[in-house]
Amino acid sequence: MEEKQERRKRIVLIPAPAQGHISPMMQLARALHLKGFSITVAQTKFNYLNPSKDLADFQFITIPESLPASDLKDLGPVWFLIKINKECEVSFKKCLGQFLAQQQEEIACVIYDEFMYFAEAAAKEFKLPKVIFSTENATAFACRSAMCKLYAKDGLAPLKEGCRSEEELVPELHPIRYKDLPTSAFAPVEASVEVFKNSCEKGTASSMIINTVRCLEISSLERLQQELKIPIYPVGPLHMVSSAPSTSLLEENESCIDWLDKQKPSSVIYISLGSFTLMETKEVLEMAFGLVSSNQYFLWAIRPGSIVGSELSNEELFSTIEIPDRGYIVKWAPQKQVLAHPAIRAFWSHCGWNSTLESMGEGIPMICRPFTTDQKVNARYVECVWRVGVHVEGELERGVVERAVRRLMVDQEGEEMKIRALSLKEKLRASVLPGGSSHKSLNDFIKTL
Ligand code: UDP
Numbered sequence: 548m549e550e551k552q553e554r555r556k557r558i559v560l561i562p563a564p565a566q567g568h569i570s571p572m573m574q575l576a577r578a579l580h581l582k583g584f585s586i587t588v589a590q591t592k593f594n595y596l597n598p599s600k601d602l603a604d605f606q607f608i609t610i611p612e613s614l615p616a617s618d619l620k621d622l623g624p625v626w627f628l629i630k631i632n633k634e635c636e637v638s639f640k641k642c643l644g645q646f647l648a649q650q651q652e653e654i655a656c657v658i659y660d661e662f663m664y665f666a667e668a669a670a671k672e673f674k675l676p677k678v679i680f681s682t683e684n685a686t687a688f689a690c691r692s693a694m695c696k697l698y699a700k701d702g703l704a705p706l707k708e709g710c711r712s713e714e715e716l717v718p719e720l721h722p723i724r725y726k727d728l729p730t731s732a733f734a735p736v737e738a739s740v741e742v743f744k745n746s747c748e749k750g751t752a753s754s755m756i757i758n759t760v761r762c763l764e765i766s767s768l769e770r771l772q773q774e775l776k777i778p779i780y781p782v783g784p785l786h787m788v789s790s791a792p793s794t795s796l797l798e799e800n801e802s803c804i805d806w807l808d809k810q811k812p813s814s815v816i817y818i819s820l821g822s823f824t825l826m827e828t829k830e831v832l833e834m835a836f837g838l839v840s841s842n843q844y845f846l847w848a849i850r851p852g853s854i855v856g857s858e859l860s861n862e863e864l865f866s867t868i869e870i871p872d873r874g875y876i877v878k879w880a881p882q883k884q885v886l887a888h889p890a891i892r893a894f895w896s897h898c899g900w901n902s903t904l905e906s907m908g909e910g911i912p913m914i915c916r917p918f919t920t921d922q923k924v925n926a927r928y929v930e931c932v933w934r935v936g937v938h939v940e941g942e943l944e945r946g947v948v949e950r951a952v953r954r955l956m957v958d959q960e961g962e963e964m965k966i967r968a969l970s971l972k973e974k975l976r977a978s979v980l981p982g983g984s985s986h987k988s989l990n991d992f993i994k995t996l
Contacts, residue, residue: 554653555583555584555585555652556584556585556652556653556654556655556996557584557585557586557587557650557652557653557654557655558576558579558584558585558586558587558654558655558656558657558658558996559587559588559589559643559646559654559656559657559658559675560572560575560576560586560587560588560589560657560658560659560680561588561589561590561610561639561657561658561659561660561663561666562588562590562594562596562660562663563628563660563662563663563682564590564591564593564594564595564619564631565624565822565823566794566795566796566821566822566823566901567682567821567822567899567900567901568660568662568682569594569596569794569796570786570794570901571680571682571758571783571785571786571901572658572660572680572682573588573596573602573794574785574786574788574789575658575680575756575758575782575785575789576588576605577789577790578782578785578788578789578989579993580604580605581789582993584655584996585606585652586604586605586606587605587606587607587608587646588602588605588606588607588608589607589608589609589610589639589642589643589646589666590607590608590609590610591609591610591612591614591631591635592609592612592616593614593616593618593619593631595796596794601793602794608642608646609642610635610638610639610642611638611641611642612631612634612635612638613634614630614631614634618630618631623731623733623734624731624733624734624823625731625733625734625738625739625742626733626734626738628662628742629738629741629742631663631665632662632663632664632665632745633665635663635665635666636665636668636669639665639666639669640668640669640672642669643657643669643670643672643673644672644673647673654675655676655996656675656676656677656678656753656996657669657670657675657676657677657678658678658679658680658756659677659678659679659680660680660682661679661680661681661682661683661746661755662742662746664745664746664748664750667750667751667752671750671751676753676996677750677751677752677753678752678753678754678755678756678992679749679752679754679755679756680755680756680757680758681755681756681757681758681759682758682900682901683757683758683900683921684757684758684759684763684764684767684900684921684924684925685757685759685764685767685768685770685771685779685781686720686723686764686767686924686928687729687900687920687921687924687925688747688757688767688771689720689767689770689771689774690717690720690723690727690728690729690921690924691729691743691746691747691921692743692747692774693717693719693720693728694706694728694729694730694736694739694740694743695740695743695744695747698736698737698740703736703737705725706725706728706730706736707736708726708730711724711725711726713726722927722931722932723924723927724927726923727923727924727926727927728923728924729743729919729920729921729923729924730919730920731919731920732825732918732919732920733919739920747774749775749776749777752777753777753778753995754777754778754779754780754992754995755771755775755777755778755779755780756780756782756992757771757779757780757781757782757783758781758782758783758784758785758900758904759781759783760781760783760784760974760975760978760984760985761781761978761984761985761988762974762975762978762984763928763933763975764928764932768781778991778992778995780988780989780991780992781984781985781988782985782988782989782992783904783978783979783985784904784905784907784908784975784979784985786883786901786904786905786908787908787975787976787979788979788985788986788989795879795881796822797822797850797851797878797879798878798879799879799880799881800877800878800879800880800881801881802877803846803875803877803880803881803885804881804884804885804888806846806875807846807885807888807890807891808888808890810844810890811890812889812890813889813890813891813892814843814844814890814892815843815844815845815846815890815891815892816838816843816844816845816846816891816892816893816894816895816914816952816955816956817845817846817847817848817880817882817885817886817891817893817894817895817911818834818838818845818846818847818848818894818895818896819847819848819880819882819894819895819896819897819902820848820850820853820896820897820916820918821896821897821899821902822850822899824853824897824899824918824919824922825853825854825855825918826853826854826855827854827855828854828855828856828857828864830943831849831854831864832864832867832868833943833944833945833948834943834945834948835865835868835870836868836945836948837944837945837946837947837948837949837951837952838874838948838949838952839868839869839870839871839873839874840945840949841948841949841952841953841956842873843873843952843953843956843957844873844874844890845873845874845875845952846874846875846876846877846880846885846891847874847875847876847877848876848877848878848879848880848882849861849864849876849877849878850878850879851878861876861878882902882905883905886905886906886908886909886911887909891909891911892911892955892956892965893911893912893913893914893952893955893956893961894906894911894912894913894914895913895914895916895951895952896913896914896915896916897915897916897917897918897922898913898915898916898917898922898923898925898926898929899921899922899925900921900925903925903929904975906968907933907935907968907971907972907975908972908975908976909972910965910968910969910971910972911968912935912936912955912961912964912965912967912968913929913935913936913937914936914937914939914951914952914955915929915930915936915937915938915939916939916943917938926938933967933971934964934967935964935967935968935971936955936964937951937954937955937964939951
């Protein structure tokens, strides 16, 4: 039996309103709950979490705000974060004050997503211990911090697309190139820098929990430690730490598991680009042609609304292409179950950090097609540092798709990546078991509360 606290204490968590942030925060909440803490989740209407489902053990409170419900979609993630942080700074103080007035249990700490930095001021006002939670990795943090420094020194020039040679590396961030820095596809550099500056500021936080693993990025973690000068607890991959409550924002289509059950072991490539990546119609069609001509089996999750300017259903979209029985298309897949399925051999991914961890946690090599921000950093590391994938750059046309798929599914090179991916999987599994680095980190963090 692991050590549990003697007197029950409560932890308040503030997740950011995006699938890739909510899931790891709820996985962390579940892990802390299992250690004996009561959990309160403070959220705005943008988080959509349904307290009545698997999250019944948690208490939910609402942070009042008066932003239009369409803001997240209309503004895009960067401008939205700027706005919601301004909007909630005062209202969260009030909300937290009222909540504390009714509390019986001692509050052990407030854990807030690094992008919900408004929470720091409120927790400070009530003298509560503050903990930053990073759902990205330490290298992405280093890149965000480097971007802010470059911008402060030379303005936009070093960050503008095309002003550096294609392969120029950022000093001290090898193998990250200027073009891998986490600029956003949704907003100008100035806006990203405003968000990053705040998210890289520790303020009065006493520590940071980060959903990464020591063996994946030791030097970036050391760098982070030096920069923030507070204890850093790498506790990931969190989806392997606690069997997470279901926090899927879209309905998962389970029929793809039945389809996978009928396929041969290690014979299918899974394609998914996460919860907010966008594609042009032309790219989707090139992708479809390339997949079909690769002659491989594929399962493809195409999220509604993910194709720019197209309201077409998946059926209408593919009316001009005959998708063979080798292909299966859904709107949203139960991704962790898919990646754990023996039929899956490779993952075509946008390299969101959760998807990357989920893939590496199952020993699945990746084809990386990042779209925005930290996805570019992750793709670079998947290809050059962990060497469990290939990064597809440049225009996406059918020949490129076909070659990339065959490299992973058929060629010797893919076989070698698979071997490395399986070895990485074992390391990640070991890290969350007793004696492993993430297991120890979580316990060390809990001892501070
Ligand atoms: N996901 C899913 N089904 C899908 C596509 C994605 O369940 O069809 C989940 C995936 O397992 C991951 C999350 O959505 O946990 C996406 O997070 P990630 O950080 O990879 O990317 P983001 O959506 O933040 O870009």
